Amino acid sequence: MLRSATFDASVVTVEFDTDTQARFHAIWLRDNALDPETRAPGNGQRLITIGDIPTDISVSAATISNGDLSVTFQPEGKTVTFPADWLAAHNYDWDRVQKNGWLTPGLTTWQRGFDAPSADWSDVHTNPTAKRDWLAAVAEFGFAKLTGGPTDPESLLQMTDLFGYVRETNYGPYFEVRTEVNPTNLAYTGLGLQAHTDNPYRDPVPTLQILYCLENSAEGGDSIVVDGFRAAQRLHELNPQGFDLLAGYPARFEYKGSGGVCLRSRRPMIELSPDGELIGIRFNNRSSAPFVDVPFDQMQAYYAAYRQLGEIIDDPNMGVSFKLEPGESFIVDNTRVLHARLGYSGSGTRWLQGCYADKDGLLSTLAAMETTQPEAAE
Numbered sequence: 001m002l003r004s005a006t007f008d009a010s011v012v013t014v015e016f017d018t019d020t021q022a023r024f025h026a027i028w029l030r031d032n033a034l035d036p037e038t039r040a041p042g043n044g045q046r047l048i049t050i051g052d053i054p055t056d057i058s059v060s061a062a063t064i065s066n067g068d069l070s071v072t073f074q075p076e077g078k079t080v081t082f083p084a085d086w087l088a089a090h091n092y093d094w095d096r097v098q099k100n101g102w103l104t105p106g107l108t109t110w111q112r113g114f115d116a117p118s119a120d121w122s123d124v125h126t127n128p129t130a131k132r133d134w135l136a137a138v139a140e141f142g143f144a145k146l147t148g149g150p151t152d153p154e155s156l157l158q159m160t161d162l163f164g165y166v167r168e169t170n171y172g173p174y175f176e177v178r179t180e181v182n183p184t185n186l187a188y189t190g191l192g193l194q195a196h197t198d199n200p201y202r203d204p205v206p207t208l209q210i211l212y213c214l215e216n217s218a219e220g221g222d223s224i225v226v227d228g229f230r231a232a233q234r235l236h237e238l239n240p241q242g243f244d245l246l247a248g249y250p251a252r253f254e255y256k257g258s259g260g261v262c263l264r265s266r267r268p269m270i271e272l273s274p275d276g277e278l279i280g281i282r283f284n285n286r287s288s289a290p291f292v293d294v295p296f297d298q299m300q301a302y303y304a305a306y307r308q309l310g311e312i313i314d315d316p317n318m319g320v321s322f323k324l325e326p327g328e329s330f331i332v333d334n335t336r337v338l339h340a341r342l343g344y345s346g347s348g349t350r351w352l353q354g355c356y357a358d359k360d361g362l363l364s365t366l367a368a369m370e371t372t373q374p375e376a377a378e
């Protein structure tokens, strides 16, 4: 509920019944008007362009009726109502003094000891609440396991059906992870792999990865996951200048391990939004290309920060390890969570399949489920 409103030609100031105030510009209110001539009633899409708003837009009246705000705009002579709840949800009049590397609300970082979220295959396929909780875990933690699944090849493709679509690449709709004699990629050997994000040489990177176990009787081969956001936070604590270097200059990544493919990207290891939000990690020793975008007099410090980030990622206190059994799988947010593999011996078999998908589809499915499934209906 709104208590009062004051205005001049270019700004409306409202007071909520929670004793908070918020200012809104005339141009902002007009652009976001909720009337059916501005917003299509069916799909909510905006029907006007920025150019349709008069350059001399102004407010000639702002009143409260039934606790909501009613604004009259000139020169159109148009009156539009803004519900108090809508204004509260879209308030932009607040102080922004966030340091580089802040996390969006709703994300929780983790390290060793984390009780990793896990769900059952048949539950997420039959119970919408279980599915929603599993998707919500991926959104919050960037990682979740799924157990009790079938051991048929291509079962992983059914996982993407839960929330979206496979991102097909030059590796195909999915790829095999098992020992090969002449591997096209080091992932296909028994070597251990340092924790990494996949395919940083793509732009955009695949934002989700699924690894699905079909056989695992080999010695070793445990999987390890590391929260790259937690690692970046630690680097920020220990070496804020180093954090700024890794965030402030592009690295280079490249992959040309198979015929007809030459993928290259120029992106930072720590990616921030323009207002400093931590939004992505790219870390992969195998596909790092020579860094040529860091100024000469910063390169030594850049490498020191890179080394320090690597040490944090390798720190046993950072990783959560587990061995996948046949029918078990995990999904990671590939913009955030790194995965590693301990070396494994040639005896026995280790057969995983992997595929990529995208987080926007997962978050969309989750958001749609959260708005259409009130708790009381479950």
Ligand code: FE2
Binding pocket: 187, 196, 197, 198, 339
């Ligand atoms: Fe990988």
